[in-house]
Amino acid sequence: MKKTSKIMSIALAMLMTAGLASCGSSDDKGNDGSKAASNSGETVEVKMAVWGSGAADNFNKGADVFNSRQDKIKFSVEMQSGDYNQFLGAKTAANDLPDMFFLSPYAQVAQFAKNGKTLDLSDQPFAERIYDSAKASCEYDGKLYAYPMVQEMLGIFYNKDMFKDAGIETVPTTISEFEDACEKLKAKGYTPLAATYKDSWTENHTFSCLLGAALQDDMNNWIESMNAGTGSFDVENADAMFRFLDIMKENSGDNYMDADSTAGFNALANGEAAMLFSGEFSLLNMASINPDLPVGLFAVPMTDNAADAKLDVDVGICVAVNKDGKHVDQTLEVLDYMSDNTDKEGWIANTADSLGAAPVCMDYEGAYTADYLTDYQKYVSEENTRPWVYQQLAAGTQTIVGDTVQGYFAGSKDQATVLKELDQQYADLIS
Amino acid sequence: MSDLLYKKNRKFYILLILPALALYCFGLVGPLLAGTIPSSFYDWNLIEGNKDWIGFGNYVKLFSDTTFLHSLLFTMILAVFTIIGTNILAFFVAFLLNEKIFGKTVSRAMFFIPNIISGVMVAFVWIFIFTGAIPSVAESIGLESLANVSWFGTPTMATVSVIIVSVWQGTGFLMMLYLAGLQTIPQDVLEASTLDGCTGLKKIIKIQLPLLMSTVTINLFVSIAGAFKAFDIPFALTAGGPSKSTQTVALNIYNDAFGSFKTGYGSAKSVILFLIIAIVTIIQLSITRKREVEA
Numbered sequence: 001m002k003k004t005s006k007i008m009s010i011a012l013a014m015l016m017t018a019g020l021a022s023c024g025s026s027d028d029k030g031n032d033g034s035k036a037a038s039n040s041g042e043t044v045e046v047k048m049a050v051w052g053s054g055a056a057d058n059f060n061k062g063a064d065v066f067n068s069r070q071d072k073i074k075f076s077v078e079m080q081s082g083d084y085n086q087f088l089g090a091k092t093a094a095n096d097l098p099d100m101f102f103l104s105p106y107a108q109v110a111q112f113a114k115n116g117k118t119l120d121l122s123d124q125p126f127a128e129r130i131y132d133s134a135k136a137s138c139e140y141d142g143k144l145y146a147y148p149m150v151q152e153m154l155g156i157f158y159n160k161d162m163f164k165d166a167g168i169e170t171v172p173t174t175i176s177e178f179e180d181a182c183e184k185l186k187a188k189g190y191t192p193l194a195a196t197y198k199d200s201w202t203e204n205h206t207f208s209c210l211l212g213a214a215l216q217d218d219m220n221n222w223i224e225s226m227n228a229g230t231g232s233f234d235v236e237n238a239d240a241m242f243r244f245l246d247i248m249k250e251n252s253g254d255n256y257m258d259a260d261s262t263a264g265f266n267a268l269a270n271g272e273a274a275m276l277f278s279g280e281f282s283l284l285n286m287a288s289i290n291p292d293l294p295v296g297l298f299a300v301p302m303t304d305n306a307a308d309a310k311l312d313v314d315v316g317i318c319v320a321v322n323k324d325g326k327h328v329d330q331t332l333e334v335l336d337y338m339s340d341n342t343d344k345e346g347w348i349a350n351t352a353d354s355l356g357a358a359p360v361c362m363d364y365e366g367a368y369t370a371d372y373l374t375d376y377q378k379y380v381s382e383e384n385t386r387p388w389v390y391q392q393l394a395a396g397t398q399t400i401v402g403d404t405v406q407g408y409f410a411g412s413k414d415q416a417t418v419l420k421e422l423d424q425q426y427a428d429l430i431s
Numbered sequence: 432m433s434d435l436l437y438k439k440n441r442k443f444y445i446l447l448i449l450p451a452l453a454l455y456c457f458g459l460v461g462p463l464l465a466g467t468i469p470s471s472f473y474d475w476n477l478i479e480g481n482k483d484w485i486g487f488g489n490y491v492k493l494f495s496d497t498t499f500l501h502s503l504l505f506t507m508i509l510a511v512f513t514i515i516g517t518n519i520l521a522f523f524v525a526f527l528l529n530e531k532i533f534g535k536t537v538s539r540a541m542f543f544i545p546n547i548i549s550g551v552m553v554a555f556v557w558i559f560i561f562t563g564a565i566p567s568v569a570e571s572i573g574l575e576s577l578a579n580v581s582w583f584g585t586p587t588m589a590t591v592s593v594i595i596v597s598v599w600q601g602t603g604f605l606m607m608l609y610l611a612g613l614q615t616i617p618q619d620v621l622e623a624s625t626l627d628g629c630t631g632l633k634k635i636i637k638i639q640l641p642l643l644m645s646t647v648t649i650n651l652f653v654s655i656a657g658a659f660k661a662f663d664i665p666f667a668l669t670a671g672g673p674s675k676s677t678q679t680v681a682l683n684i685y686n687d688a689f690g691s692f693k694t695g696y697g698s699a700k701s702v703i704l705f706l707i708i709a710i711v712t713i714i715q716l717s718i719t720r721k722r723e724v725e726a
Contacts, residue, residue, distance in 0.1 A: 089477045089692045115480060198583055200672055257584035257673060258562045396691055407674030412586050 044327045045074045046334050048100040048319070049091075051084035054284035055351060062350035066337050073330045075337075092117065099325040100335065103146055105137030105315040107395040113140035118320040121147060124332065126339035126362075134361035137315035137391070145320060147339055150351075150358035152316035153297065153376050154209050154279050154388065160294040160371060162190050162274040171298040173306035175244065182251040185274045193248055194273035195256035196264030197409045200402035206248070206277055207405045208390040209312045210241040213302040215389070223392045229430055233422040237303070242415045244302045245408060248277065257410050269293060279316075280372070284356035291355060297372040299379065311379035314388040316358050393426070400425040463705070467698045475695035482695075489699035498675060499700060502683040505590070509665075509679065510658035512594045517601040517654050518647075524602065525609035526635070539610070546603035550663030557596045557668060586676030589669050593677050596664050601657065605650045612646030613639065641724050648719040652712055659708045680704050 050059060059077040066075045078098065080087040091097045097117060103109050112118045121127065122144045130148055138146040158171070163181070166188045172178040182192040196202040214237035215222050225231035235241075249256065253273070261278075262285070268276040269286035271293070276282055277300070286293060299311040319338070321331050338347040341364045352359055353366040359376070366373075379385050390397050404421050407413035413421070437444075471489055475482045493499050528539055545553060561582035569578035582592045616639060624630075624638045640647075662681040665671060671678035671686075678686075684704065688697025 083689065085692075086689045089689070092480075093477045111479075198669075198672065200670070200674075254579060255562070255566075255581040255584060257581050263562075399686075399690065403672070403675050406672055407676075410585055410673035410676075412674060412676065 043071060043074050044330050045076060046100065046327055046331050047098040048075070048077050048102075048334070049087065049098040050077055050079050050102045052079055052081045053281070055281075055357065058351045058354070058357065062338070062347040065346055065350060066334065073327075073333060075334050095324070097322045097324070099327060099331045100319055100321050102149075103318045103320045104391065104395075105146075105148065105318050106391045107393075109138050109146045109318050109320065110140040111395065112320060113143075113145035117323060118145045119323045119328065120145060121321065121335075124339075125336055129339065129341055129362045131361050133385075133387075134315050136387075138318050146318035147320075147335055148315040148361045149317040149319050149338070150315070151313055151361045152279050152281065152358045153379075154205055154277075154312040155297050155299050156275050156277050157268060157282065157295050157297050157372060158275045159268065159271060159273075160296050162188075162271070163296075166190065166274075171296065172301045173298070173309045174301050174304050175240070175247075176304065178301045179247060182247065186251070191253040191267070191273040192251035192275055193253075194264040194267035194276040195252040195259040196261045196276075196278065197252070197257050197406065198260040198263075200406040201398065202261050202264070202278065202402075203405040203409060204390060204398045204402035205279065206245070207241070207401050208388050209277075209300045210244055210302055211235070211389040212312055212386050213300055213308055213310075214238065214241050216308060216386075219386065219389065223389070226393055226426065227430065229427065232419075233426070234419040238415070238419060240302055242408070242418075244300070245405075249409060268295070280356055280358055280376075282356070283372070287355045295370070295372050297375040299384070310384050310386045311376065312388055313376075313380065313385040314391060315361060394430045396429050397426065400429065467701050467705075470695055471699035471702050473695040475693075475698075477692040477694050479692075485695075489696050490703070492696070493700055493703065498678070499680075499683055501675065502678045502680050505677060506659060506661065506680045508590065509594060509597065509661055510655065513597045513601060513658045513661075514651065514654045516594065516598040517605050518650055520598065521602045521605035521650070522609050525606045525613055526639075528606070528610060529613045539607075542606050543603040545600045548600075550600065551667040553596060553600050554664050554667030557592070557599075561592060583669055583673065586673060589673060589677045593665050593668055596668055597658075597661065600664065601654060605654060608646055608650055608653075609643070612643045616642045641722070644719060644723040648716065648723060651715050651719060655712055655715055656708055659704065659711070 048063075050056070056077070056079040059079070063075045063077050066073075084102070088097075088101065088103075092115075103112060103118075109118075120143045121138075124144075124147070126147055127144055134148040134151060135144065138144050138148050162185065163171075166181075166184040168181050168184055172181045185192040211233075212219060214235050222231055222235065259267070261282070264273075264276060264278070265282040265285040266289065267273040268282070269289040271290070283295065286295070297311070299309040301309045303309075319335065321328065321335065325331055337343070339360075339362075340346055341348060341360065341362050343349070344365075344367075348360050348364055349367070351357060352364070353368045355368065355370060357368075359366070359373070390401060401422065404413065404418055404425070408415070408418050472484060472486055473482050474485045474488065524542055528535060528542070532538070548556075565580070565582075566578045569575070581588060583589045620638065620642070621634070624634055629637060660681050661679045662685065665677050665679050665682055666685075669677045671682050680700070681704070684697050684700045687693045687700065
């Protein structure tokens with residue numbers, strides 16, 4: 001008995017070693033294979049790291065089109081399902097960044113440019129095509145360090161059928177019209193707003209839009225003062241911001257703190273709520289639930305002045321190129337493909353031209369049309385938009401704003417506490 | 432075991448623990464001594480790439496960090512409730528399952544299952560129970576007040592939710608240990624006590640609990656260490672919200688070290704957490720060990 005078990009264990013050990021060895025050898029083969037290929041100028045792989053989102057399928061479709069058109073470069077999109085910033089941090093520390101990668105606009109692009117990790121893209125063809133308003137998000141030291149891939153819109157998405165049913169003829173542009181609309185919806189038995197407040201990042205988006213509405217033309221000065229450490233979140237119109245938050249709380253149904261973003265997005269798509277304060281990405285869920293739901297979009301009406309209701313539009317994704325990548329030339333070729341607005345079947349058609357997809361930061365005649373996109377285009381063509389506030393503040397602002405404002409929604413913090421805590425935490429952040 | 436035998440075989444015994452000890456040092460002691468403790472003295476940010484010696488700067492800073500101090504307080508609250516809750520519940524369940532009841536093995540497995548499901552999965556199931564199942568059931572049986580409870584709405588309710596789920600998951604494992612302990616109590620002792628007229632609650636307190644003290648020691652040790660390290664359930668259930676009110680120390684360290692990349696600062700907090708757990712468990716072990724008796 002003893003002997004057999006000994007023999008068994010030796011046999012098992014040998015099997016395992018053999019297994020390991022075979023893994024090793026197959027890896028070696030793989031490496032040799034790709035090396036040989038790149039030496040003879042065959043296929044070069046260009047990898048792009050992207051953060052996890054519902055758009056991953058579309059990115060892969062866009063990459064497949066590129067790969068099917070030529071065989072010199074294999075373009076592959078790698079979605080990081082975990083925390084994207086963690087991934088970037090680890091790769092930066094290990095000096096092992098992929099050829100291209102998504103960055104958040106403003107602070108993060110500047111940080112990577114400052115540390116010399118990303119390539120200056122000022123002379124790339126896309127620089128001529130993109131809107132001037134989109135450039136600031138990717139600039140550092142007067143040069144473009146990333147490609148602003150798409151711009152996103154934050155505002156109030158609404159169910160047109162419910163509005164019509166409740167007798168709301170025109171979308172609200174002032175706070176009193178907004179309150180009025182909420183009352184009309186409630187009278188019809190509808191929940192006016194879909195709650196998303198369990199996820200604190202949604203509170204950050206909300207608060208950022210309200211800050212933009214409160215600051216208006218003063219936004220740039222205020223951001224400068226904040227980044228210099230002399231500003232305060234207690235802005236002149238702070239009362240109006242918190243009044244709007246109160247209206248949101250009153251009109252988000254019961255137990256609104258228990259609903260996370262997915263629950264909120266689904267509530268609009270399912271017709272459980274009439275409005276949703278979020279971005280176009282919130283409609284991605286609708287594509288599988290209720291793609292034909294007529295959804296419109298209007299800017300947050302925070303003040304009594306209709307001219308203050310501007311749509312919050314800003315660059316959402318920047319694509320940076322690794323300066324130390326092995327295949328910089330091929331990477332730039334891929335970037336050119338991604339930013340070609342004359343290509344009607346390429347990257348843009350696959351990734352930025354469908355329900356819930358963010359539009360590109362340049363002129364592009366899309367095949368997809370929807371009510372909310374028409375509304376968006378109207379705001380853009382009338383230049384009735386403003387950039388997002390939080391993206392231009394120090395990195396990490398979104399976390400402190402989201403978490404603190406969530407306390408206001410939960411009723412554990414009042415206006416004075418929220419503003420005081422925000423100032424304290426922001427001071428820590430930039431110190 | 433006789434001392435003579437022990438002395439004779441001592442080298443062999445030491446040899447036997449060597450593989451485990453080596454792995455333990457490689458995976459735990461080594462990184463702690465060579466990684467966490469030294470880096471806690473640096474102002475080290477992974478993304479910015481700076482690494483400057485600041486001595487005890489991180490330690491001084493964390494005692495004025497209100498978020499960290501609150502997470503410490505929350506962890507204590509969570510620990511007290513889950514340690515007491517899981518142990519009492521586990522003992523109670525183990526005691527019942529030790530009797531001759533119908534479907535004993537199946538019931539045991541049922542109580543143990545939560546322990547083998549990952550914390551994240553458990554949290555998602557409970558999110559559904561709190562926001563989907565409880566309101567629907569309560570509404571259909573006319574309990575409006577229960578249906579309208581917002582389980583994550585206020586810091587207090589979110590804390591209650593985290594405690595409920597933590598106790599639910601932690602009970603199974605401790606129950607198994609208590610059950611094993613109950614079965615090692617010799618039948619003759621129990622029979623003798625019954626003959627002497629010691630039954631019911633008296634039997635539990637005077638006979639079974641004292642003989643179970645070694646299991647209690649282990650269970651308290653396990654649940655204390657587990658409670659102070661609580662991460663997955665608060666992370667997946669509330670993400671520390673609303674407004675960081677249910678953030679445990681482990682979650683706070685994670686957010687600092689892997690969210691803001693303050694590696695040095697996070698390390699300093701980890702060292703403090705390590706010291707707290709070490710002190711609490713050493714005190715607990717010394718108290719409960721004294722109460723252990725042998726049959």
